[in-house]
Amino acid sequence: xxxxxxxxxxxxxxxxxxxxxxxxxxxxxxxxxxxxxxxxxxxxxxxxxxxxxxxxxxxxxxxxxxxxxxxxxxxxxxxxxxxxxxxxxxxxxxxxxxxxxxxxxxxxxxxxxxxxxxxxxxxxxxxxxxxxxxxxxxxxxxxxxxxxxxxxxxxxxxxxxxxxxxxxxxxxxx
Numbered sequence: 322x323x324x325x326x327x328x329x330x331x332x333x334x335x336x337x338x339x340x341x342x343x344x345x346x347x348x349x350x351x352x353x354x355x356x357x358x359x360x361x362x363x364x365x366x367x368x369x370x371x372x373x374x375x376x377x378x379x380x381x382x383x384x385x386x387x388x389x390x391x392x393x394x395x396x397x398x399x400x401x402x403x404x405x406x407x408x409x410x411x412x413x414x415x416x417x418x419x420x421x422x423x424x425x426x427x428x429x430x431x432x433x434x435x436x437x438x439x440x441x442x443x444x445x446x447x448x449x450x451x452x453x454x455x456x457x458x459x460x461x462x463x464x465x466x467x468x469x470x471x472x473x474x475x476x477x478x479x480x481x482x483x484x485x486x487x488x489x490x491x492x493x494x495x
Contacts, residue, residue, distance in 0.1 A: 358463035384436030
């Protein structure tokens with residue numbers, strides 16, 4: 322990721338959210354940059370490979386990465402989305418989230434079920450931090466969710482999903 326200093330300053334003055342230990346921090350930063358009036362772009366090539374996965378490699382808990390990913394995604398959505406967007410998006414998000422947690426428990430995937438539960442519990446227990454972060458976001462916001470969604474949401478053709486499933490997304494052209 323490459324950002325100019327002024328973009329980071331406009332996006333709250335910090336690079337990664339200090340609440341995030343690992344996972345989803347770059348997505349949160351990009352979302353804040355959009356909110357501050359900048360754009361972010363994904364460049365699919367050239368590919369970059371990690372030399373090692375230190376965070377995951379040191380983890381003895383199979384649900385470690387899932388817990389932090391889900392926890393931080395929910396925290397980011399709750400802090401960055403405007404209230405109308407929250408009311409529109411979060412019911413479906415939570416239904417899928419709770420369905421995934423329930424299914425994990427029913428089929429005996431305990432690390433996954435526990436990761437979901439811990440992510441949900443974290444966000445419920447840190448409502449005060451979410452409110453504080455929402456105030457910070459409100460202070461930097463220059464673009465509404467609606468303005469951002471118009472630029473970033475797409476309705477791709479069926480071919481997009483087929484190529485994604487096949488692992489050939491690089492061949493898809495919009």
